[in-house]
Amino acid sequence: STGSVVTTPQQYDVEYLTPVTIGTPGQNLEIDIDTGSSDFWVFSSETPKSQVNGQTCYNPKKSSTAKKLDGATWEIEYGDGSSSSGDVYLDKVKMGGLNFSSQAIEAATRVSDEFTEDTNNDGLMGLAFGLINQVRPQKQKTFFENLQPSLDKPLFTADLKSGAPGHFNFGYIDKNAYTGSITYTPVNSTQGFWMWTSPGYTIGASGKFKSSPIQGIADTGTTLLLLPSSVVTAYYKKVSGAGYDSSNSGYVFPCDATLPSFYVSVGDSARIKIPGQYMSYAPVDSQGQNCFGGMQSDDGIGFSIFGDVFLKAAFVVFDAGKERLGLAAK
Numbered sequence: 001s002t003g004s005v006v007t008t009p010q011q012y013d014v015e016y017l018t019p020v021t022i023g024t025p026g027q028n029l030e031i032d033i034d035t036g037s038s039d040f041w042v043f044s045s046e047t048p049k050s051q052v053n054g055q056t057c058y059n060p061k062k063s064s065t066a067k068k069l070d071g072a073t074w075e076i077e078y079g080d081g082s083s084s085s086g087d088v089y090l091d092k093v094k095m096g097g098l099n100f101s102s103q104a105i106e107a108a109t110r111v112s113d114e115f116t117e118d119t120n121n122d123g124l125m126g127l128a129f130g131l132i133n134q135v136r137p138q139k140q141k142t143f144f145e146n147l148q149p150s151l152d153k154p155l156f157t158a159d160l161k162s163g164a165p166g167h168f169n170f171g172y173i174d175k176n177a178y179t180g181s182i183t184y185t186p187v188n189s190t191q192g193f194w195m196w197t198s199p200g201y202t203i204g205a206s207g208k209f210k211s212s213p214i215q216g217i218a219d220t221g222t223t224l225l226l227l228p229s230s231v232v233t234a235y236y237k238k239v240s241g242a243g244y245d246s247s248n249s250g251y252v253f254p255c256d257a258t259l260p261s262f263y264v265s266v267g268d269s270a271r272i273k274i275p276g277q278y279m280s281y282a283p284v285d286s287q288g289q290n291c292f293g294g295m296q297s298d299d300g301i302g303f304s305i306f307g308d309v310f311l312k313a314a315f316v317v318f319d320a321g322k323e324r325l326g327l328a329a330k
């Protein structure tokens, strides 16, 4: 089998939302596909009304195919401080023309304010490795892991775009979705992430390559590109008026500044170009005078995060069969 589903950016490409259908009759939700975590959780009829602000809620009591996974609970804390928790049902899930009849659906009985305030986001579908699924006493498989044996190829691809809808495809590689060739690089999944190491980077079209290994994860659920502070400092040195703004906890610069492109090396001889325009995330003031940088420090995380600022510049193959990541220009 193969599948393909559209994914649509929210304002400033802060996140990408993807339609999914749960239960019988189908309940349609819009979720954030997150390759940086491994829980599929949704707003539900069990989420306190005070914590629901426009989201669509999955109601297992209205699904003839829902089965409670007795005794199972979950609780997750994300790196940005947001969190949620709840109980678990098994139910049918349809996404991109693919079906799985007994997917673990983690119904939220509590969500943190960050999720309540994210009004269009009905939940997260984690597509990292099941090793880090947070359901206890038995961890559950991701949607992709459940489907993997039936897919033509044991992989999925992400084609996120700047300010336009893109696709997540499952089980196949669309040759029309990228240019040139795909460069593959090994993934180390021992921490449960799509973790890989870039050999280095280049700042600007006429910059000199810096050989400096950067270990990080491919995370569609993180908006920005989070890199070692040495790289971040070197980049913003090339942006006039840029500086670290403690009130916004990150590098900020005049929105009319010219931003250099940033090249992330892959394998022995390839690199992904992030256009300068992608390196500005959003205004920090209502006048739109100063802008928050798309590249920020990974301090405190323990590794870098290749989030949407990077991923939307590439066609990305998440190849579980060969534990590798494929990257191509587009």
Ligand SMILES: O=C([C@@H]1CCCNC1)N1CCCCC1
Pocket: 034, 035, 036, 037, 077, 078, 079, 080, 219, 220, 221, 222, 301, 305
């Ligand atoms: O919580 C996260 C991210 C948050 C944004 C969405 N993706 C998952 N982690 C990834 C980095 C290491 C810590 C866990």
